[in-house]
Amino acid sequence: MEKFEKLQGVAAPMPLVNIDTDMIIPKVHLKSIKRTGFGKNLFDEMRFNRDGTEIADFVLNKPQYRDADILVAGDNFGCGSSREHAPWAIADFGIKCVISTSFADIFFNNCFKNGILPIVLPQEQVDLLMADAEKGANARMTVDLVAQEITTSDGDVIKFDVDAFKKHCLLEGLDDIGLTMEKAASIDTFEEKAAQSRPWV
Amino acid sequence: MSPKTLYDKIWDAHVAHEAEDGTTLLYIDRHLVHEVTSAQAFEGLRMTGRTVRAPDKTIAVPDHNVPTTPDRVNGIENEEGRIQVAALDTNAKEFGIHYYPMNDIRQGIVHIVGPEQGWTLPGMTVVCGDSHTATHGAFGALAHGIGTSEVEHVLATQTLIQKKSKNMKVEITGKLQPGVTAKDITLAVIGETGTAGGTGYVIEYCGEAIRDLSMEGRMTVCNMAIEGGARAGLIAPDETTFKYVNGRAHAPKGAQWEAAMDWWKTLFTDEGAEFDLVVTLKGEDIQPVVTWGTSPEDVLPITAKVPFPEDFTGGKVDAVKRALDYMGLESGTNLTDIEIDTVFIGSCTNGRIEDLRAVADVVKGKKIKDGMRAMIVPGSGLVRAQAEEEGLGDIFVEAGFEWRLAGCSMCLAMNPDQLSEHERCASTSNRNFEGRQGYKGRTHLVSPAMAAAAALTGKLTDVRELV
Numbered sequence: 001m002e003k004f005e006k007l008q009g010v011a012a013p014m015p016l017v018n019i020d021t022d023m024i025i026p027k028v029h030l031k032s033i034k035r036t037g038f039g040k041n042l043f044d045e046m047r048f049n050r051d052g053t054e055i056a057d058f059v060l061n062k063p064q065y066r067d068a069d070i071l072v073a074g075d076n077f078g079c080g081s082s083r084e085h086a087p088w089a090i091a092d093f094g095i096k097c098v099i100s101t102s103f104a105d106i107f108f109n110n111c112f113k114n115g116i117l118p119i120v121l122p123q124e125q126v127d128l129l130m131a132d133a134e135k136g137a138n139a140r141m142t143v144d145l146v147a148q149e150i151t152t153s154d155g156d157v158i159k160f161d162v163d164a165f166k167k168h169c170l171l172e173g174l175d176d177i178g179l180t181m182e183k184a185a186s187i188d189t190f191e192e193k194a195a196q197s198r199p200w201v
Numbered sequence: 202m203s204p205k206t207l208y209d210k211i212w213d214a215h216v217a218h219e220a221e222d223g224t225t226l227l228y229i230d231r232h233l234v235h236e237v238t239s240a241q242a243f244e245g246l247r248m249t250g251r252t253v254r255a256p257d258k259t260i261a262v263p264d265h266n267v268p269t270t271p272d273r274v275n276g277i278e279n280e281e282g283r284i285q286v287a288a289l290d291t292n293a294k295e296f297g298i299h300y301y302p303m304n305d306i307r308q309g310i311v312h313i314v315g316p317e318q319g320w321t322l323p324g325m326t327v328v329c330g331d332s333h334t335a336t337h338g339a340f341g342a343l344a345h346g347i348g349t350s351e352v353e354h355v356l357a358t359q360t361l362i363q364k365k366s367k368n369m370k371v372e373i374t375g376k377l378q379p380g381v382t383a384k385d386i387t388l389a390v391i392g393e394t395g396t397a398g399g400t401g402y403v404i405e406y407c408g409e410a411i412r413d414l415s416m417e418g419r420m421t422v423c424n425m426a427i428e429g430g431a432r433a434g435l436i437a438p439d440e441t442t443f444k445y446v447n448g449r450a451h452a453p454k455g456a457q458w459e460a461a462m463d464w465w466k467t468l469f470t471d472e473g474a475e476f477d478l479v480v481t482l483k484g485e486d487i488q489p490v491v492t493w494g495t496s497p498e499d500v501l502p503i504t505a506k507v508p509f510p511e512d513f514t515g516g517k518v519d520a521v522k523r524a525l526d527y528m529g530l531e532s533g534t535n536l537t538d539i540e541i542d543t544v545f546i547g548s549c550t551n552g553r554i555e556d557l558r559a560v561a562d563v564v565k566g567k568k569i570k571d572g573m574r575a576m577i578v579p580g581s582g583l584v585r586a587q588a589e590e591e592g593l594g595d596i597f598v599e600a601g602f603e604w605r606l607a608g609c610s611m612c613l614a615m616n617p618d619q620l621s622e623h624e625r626c627a628s629t630s631n632r633n634f635e636g637r638q639g640y641k642g643r644t645h646l647v648s649p650a651m652a653a654a655a656a657l658t659g660k661l662t663d664v665r666e667l668v
């Protein structure tokens with residue numbers, strides 16, 4: 001996994017609440033057995049007409065946001081299905097950080113496994129960042145994971161929280177499975193005990 | 202010892218490793234697998250030279266993509282769908298996991314097959330690369346939906362990296378009124394808490410109205426815990442649970458059954474255990490409900506009217522405007538005046554035998570509205586067989602329904618069963634998101650009885666007026 005340390009880039013505003021995984025990547029695009037190439041279908045039904053032409057007023061089709069690196073979104077982003085295709089599409093499009101007041105649980109976890117940093121902030125701070133994002137491409141935001149700080153284009157600094165373990169994995173680009181494998185002895189011990197106490201499992 | 206919740210007890214019984222910051226390796230007893238979210242995980246194992254740690258605890262079945270028409274014995278026409286199912290066939294064989302192929306009578310929606318085959322048992326941890334894994338919580342099992350990276354993690358290590366959630370209690374007191382079902386309970390709860398209300402929590406559903414439900418009904422309630430944002434939903438196991446489990450193919454037998462029962466009977470929330478949040482609804486107050494918008498929280502009693510955006514606050518105002526526009530609805534319209542083109546009965550929410558019986562009760566000896574497209578898709582081959590045996594299949598066909606083979610079908614429309622643009626559907630599934638049942642399709646979530654009523658009248662209908 002790619003490491004995430006510091007990101008400076010354009011933030012796209014998507015104030016809509018409850019943006020669900022069917023919006024992020026409609027199921028017609030879930031039939032691939034690969035992990036890559038979903039970026040072109042990110043927000044497909046909001047971004048394109050049926051004939052494949054772009055819907056001009058969709059935020060990521062506007063010239064200033066076409067190369068957005070950050071998304072500032074409304075409440076409860078990523079609700080719905082467990083499809084990891086949603087963060088795959090976001091990452092493949094080039095977005096590495098999503099900021100909202102809240103995220104759906106599974107989506108939130110899936111982000112970290114794919115080098116995306118989801119940041120939860122209180123409403124006022126999301127409003128401030130949304131306003132900053134609305135300024136367009138010159139308003140570059142900085143997200144510093146090490147310092148746990150976002151700096152707006154005006155130089156305002158906003159602190160954010162992140163789980164220490166997840167931060168460590170993102171910073172180092174670590175593969176969870178490898179880390180867990182290092183604890184194989186604990187799993188072995190657990191299995192032996194469980195075979196005694198719950199043999200029917 | 203301090204009193205514990207049901208969630209605390211199951212959690213504590215599955216901690217394989219806990220780091221200082223609370224990051225836990227939770228041991229997984231059952232891993233259910235389907236074709237859409239697993240191919241990349243198996244591929245990951247191959248690329249890293251890893252194997253499936255506990256193939257015996259891993260069960261796979263294709264469901265999302267499979268056609269539900271009888272011609273499926275000849276294979277899947279859609280190429281990408283066919284490749285996905287073929288990949289699951291190969292992966293199941295290569296890694297030696299339990300498998301129910303498409304044309305096995307035991308095939309069906311993964312969340313229906315697990316309980317039906319006795320894979321899902323009280324006190325277990327269950328995961329699946331599918332958000333509706335919450336369904337299995339009906340057995341008092343801690344059941345999480347996970348992403349594909351986590352599927353790979355569980356395949357390789359039989360554990361999941363988790364931090365403990367908070368405890369939430371949802372109590373439904375008293376009795377339900379006639380015509381009100383488990384689906385109405387679960388939608389009413391989401392209407393109350395919102396789709397993000399459960400975020401960060403595991404919900405335990407309790408109260409007399411929950412106790413009175415059959416296992417089928419309890420599965421319907423837990424199924425939609427995820428729509429309320431919760432990580433999982435739970436119901437403490439009781440005699441209803443034990444009776445359902447006993448004798449199933451993979452349930453324990455003999456002395457093992459006795460040993461299991463000894464433990465299962467301890468699986469309840471202790472007197473005095475603390476919940477971080479409590480929501481209480483009176484069973485008597487719950488009405489048959491429908492959704493009018495594009496989020497499961499957009500729910501109202503069938504007797505209500507389509508709301509106005511101004512009835513809401515904050516970001517929801519714009520979301521409601523967008524939803525009404527998408528749904529093609531005018532504020533102030535009676536919900537019962539909304540005309541329906543299509544009825545879909547099925548899914549892991551409402552594709553079990555009891556759901557089909559509820560439909561048969563409403564439509565027996567009647568005909569669906571002329572021109573109505575109405576489809577009944579059983580949750581598994583065995584549910585279909587049982588419905589046939591009880592004569593329900595004939596009732597459906599005589600009433601004018603298409604009586605299909607098992608699969609997810611129009612719940613997410615990955616197979617050919619889809620809505621066309623602006624087609625309006627009364628659906629027993631769980632998501633009314635934009636495009637969920639087909640591009641620009643319009644979904645109203647309802648109970649099976651309410652879907653059956655809509656099929657007869659051609660409109661959203663209060664089933665209490667028909668029976």
Ligand code: SF4
Binds near residue numbers: 264310331550631
């Ligand atoms: S029936 Fe619907 S919700 Fe259930 S597993 Fe299938 S697609 Fe998912």
